[in-house]
Amino acid sequence: MTVLCLVELDGTGAADASLRALTFARDVAAPGGQLAAVVFGEAGALGGEAPAGETLAAYGVTDAYVMEPAQLAGYAPLAWARVLAGLAGQTGADAVLAAGTDRGSEVMAHLGALTGLPMAANCVSAARSGPGPDGAGTWQIVRQRWAGLLLEDAVLESSPALATVATDAVAPVPADAPAALTVHAHQPELADGDLAVRATESATRSGGVSLATARVVVGGGRGVGGPDGFAPLEELAALLGGVVGVSRVVTSEGWRPHKQQVGQTGTKITPELYLACGISGAIQHIAGCASAKHIVAVNSDAAAPILNHAEYAVIGDLHKVIPALVAAIKARGGSA
Amino acid sequence: MEILVCVKRVPQVGGKIVVTADGQEVDTRMAGFAMSPHEECAVEEAIQITERLGGAVSVLTLGPPDAAEQLREALALGAGRAVLLETDGREWGPIATAGEIAAEARRRADDGQGYDLLLLGNEAADTGDYQVGVRVAHALGWPCVTGIKGIEITDGTVRARREYRGAEELFEFGLPAVITVKEGINLPRYPSLPGRLRAKRAAIEAHQPQWRPDGLRKQALRVPETERKQATVLGNGEDAVPALLAVLDELGVLP
Numbered sequence: 154m155t156v157l158c159l160v161e162l163d164g165t166g167a168a169d170a171s172l173r174a175l176t177f178a179r180d181v182a183a184p185g186g187q188l189a190a191v192v193f194g195e196a197g198a199l200g201g202e203a204p205a206g207e208t209l210a211a212y213g214v215t216d217a218y219v220m221e222p223a224q225l226a227g228y229a230p231l232a233w234a235r236v237l238a239g240l241a242g243q244t245g246a247d248a249v250l251a252a253g254t255d256r257g258s259e260v261m262a263h264l265g266a267l268t269g270l271p272m273a274a275n276c277v278s279a280a281r282s283g284p285g286p287d288g289a290g291t292w293q294i295v296r297q298r299w300a301g302l303l304l305e306d307a308v309l310e311s312s313p314a315l316a317t318v319a320t321d322a323v324a325p326v327p328a329d330a331p332a333a334l335t336v337h338a339h340q341p342e343l344a345d346g347d348l349a350v351r352a353t354e355s356a357t358r359s360g361g362v363s364l365a366t367a368r369v370v371v372g373g374g375r376g377v378g379g380p381d382g383f384a385p386l387e388e389l390a391a392l393l394g395g396v397v398g399v400s401r402v403v404t405s406e407g408w409r410p411h412k413q414q415v416g417q418t419g420t421k422i423t424p425e426l427y428l429a430c431g432i433s434g435a436i437q438h439i440a441g442c443a444s445a446k447h448i449v450a451v452n453s454d455a456a457a458p459i460l461n462h463a464e465y466a467v468i469g470d471l472h473k474v475i476p477a478l479v480a481a482i483k484a485r486g487g488s489a
Numbered sequence: 490m491e492i493l494v495c496v497k498r499v500p501q502v503g504g505k506i507v508v509t510a511d512g513q514e515v516d517t518r519m520a521g522f523a524m525s526p527h528e529e530c531a532v533e534e535a536i537q538i539t540e541r542l543g544g545a546v547s548v549l550t551l552g553p554p555d556a557a558e559q560l561r562e563a564l565a566l567g568a569g570r571a572v573l574l575e576t577d578g579r580e581w582g583p584i585a586t587a588g589e590i591a592a593e594a595r596r597r598a599d600d601g602q603g604y605d606l607l608l609l610g611n612e613a614a615d616t617g618d619y620q621v622g623v624r625v626a627h628a629l630g631w632p633c634v635t636g637i638k639g640i641e642i643t644d645g646t647v648r649a650r651r652e653y654r655g656a657e658e659l660f661e662f663g664l665p666a667v668i669t670v671k672e673g674i675n676l677p678r679y680p681s682l683p684g685r686l687r688a689k690r691a692a693i694e695a696h697q698p699q700w701r702p703d704g705l706r707k708q709a710l711r712v713p714e715t716e717r718k719q720a721t722v723l724g725n726g727e728d729a730v731p732a733l734l735a736v737l738d739e740l741g742v743l744p
Contacts, residue, residue, distance in 0.1 A: 256653075261620075262624070263633075302506050307706055350633065417526075425740060425742060465736050466720035470726065482734065
């Protein structure tokens with residue numbers, strides 16, 4: 154059986170979330186199945202010698218269907234879904250997958266609506282469990298709810314199965330041996346209106362370290378006390394080459410802009426260190442910071458839930474501890 | 490500008506999530522309920538749009554009779570009309586939910602007061618299906634974008650913005666349309682006292698749609714097994730700074 158997987162490109166090749174989705178899709182396709190990728194972009198970037206093409210082969214992709222920009226330029230969610238629907242029919246795929254990214258989720262929602270089939274969002278596992286009553290594919294799946302705070306065991310009856318793969322479901326792992334990759338220049342058949350909604354990307358990229366990829370995040374919560382209390386956290390973050398992240402109460406109160414929010418309704422972070430200051434640790438916040446490698450808490454309340462997620466804690470007032478830490482780091486730098 | 494905002498009543502979970510003994514739902518005996526966060530912003534956005542361009546905001550929810558509470562929250566903020574698609578407490582899947590929302594939009598159009606814009610949250614906090622808005626748009630044959638963080642409407646044309654890999658994506662399309670928004674598009678206001686009083690007295694239009702299964706059948710919910718940590722306390726207040734510094738040094742994050 155063929156499993157079809159949408160692969161998103163970033164500036165350098167296949168996006169990390171898509172490599173994870175491919176790893177997941179390869180497990181779904183095995184044994185004896187075919188793993189096919191669908192790519193919107195330059196076929197030249199996939200030519201076999203180019204990095205993205207080599208990567209796809211390394212991940213076990215046997216067929217890559219490429220939509221040249223001349224055929225379909227820019228991101229158009231409905232058009233992308235139309236292409237997936239066409240290729241699912243053409244290849245007889247029994248599953249169509251995409252990473253649970255903004256675009257992956259949106260395109261798969263359109264594919265579900267186009268086909269009238271169910272779509273299982275943010276799966277962490279999927280396995281065929283035999284044909285259903287009317288010959289439809291039957292799948293045993295596990296998917297995330299509450300941004301991963303809960304798991305749902307479910308049965309999906311659908312041919313093909315449509316699903317997004319949670320971005321933290323599996324690590325990106327290449328196949329044991331690379332596949333022989335065939336690149337197909339695909340001619341999409343679009344319907345009227347498929348391009349009615351199409352993105353234009355602005356040239357202005359925000360500079361500096363981004364919250365999602367920062368190596369160090371200094372977090373501030375209700376304990377910061379107000380919009381004027383963040384200066385020491387900013388100073389510490391700058392010293393450590395990191396950025397400030399905040400809890401939802403901080404953005405709801407308007408103390409800091411929403412783009413700094415860590416959590417279920419903000420950004421999921423994956424730093425080496427998350428230093429959570431004055432953050433109690435509501436579960437929606439944990440959903441955003443649980444992938445930090447190390448969590449250290451500074452909190453005046455020794456019973457705060459954040460201490461159940463942190464490795465180390467300092468019990469005390471962040472307004473005293475953080476300036477003292479900043480001074481100590483500066484003094485250390487001076488003596489070194 | 491006639492706007493319909495679709496909201497969902499979800500449990501307010503605090504320090505931890507507990508599942509009921511039968512594994513079918515979140516245990517809410519100790520929890521309150523609230524509107525799902527992205528949808529609070531959808532309500533605010535709808536009110537701001539009608540403040541700029543005129544028109545009216547309707548709010549809809551599909552849920553148990555108690556979900557009227559969330560409709561009254563929206564009425565208190567400035568919505569003028571509320572529709573409850575009343576369920577018997579069973580969980581509805583995204584296909585059936587979208588079908589009923591589209592049916593409401595068609596009913597309203599048949600009454601000669603069709604909506605120009607439907608606003609939803611990008612995803613519900615609890616089920617996280619990421620698809621109801623898109624399915625509604627397909628049912629109505631309207632354009633749709635998701636995850637939007639900024640909306641401008643001029644002469645029937647929408648300019649909708651969102652973030653993509655640190656840059657900004659812009660979409661332009663005509664009305665009527667379906668847009669799903671994310672928290673951060675605005676800062677929701679608090680209800681005024683007169684608003685609360687008006688909401689308390691307001692009539693709610695109710696329908697009782699028939700539940701039907703989707704092709705995705707829930708078996709059970711469970712809390713993922715994670716290694717439960719108990720932090721090592723390095724000390725109290727400023728006295729703990731040397732120990733904290735040593736930890737940061739060991740993690741290799743010091744300059």
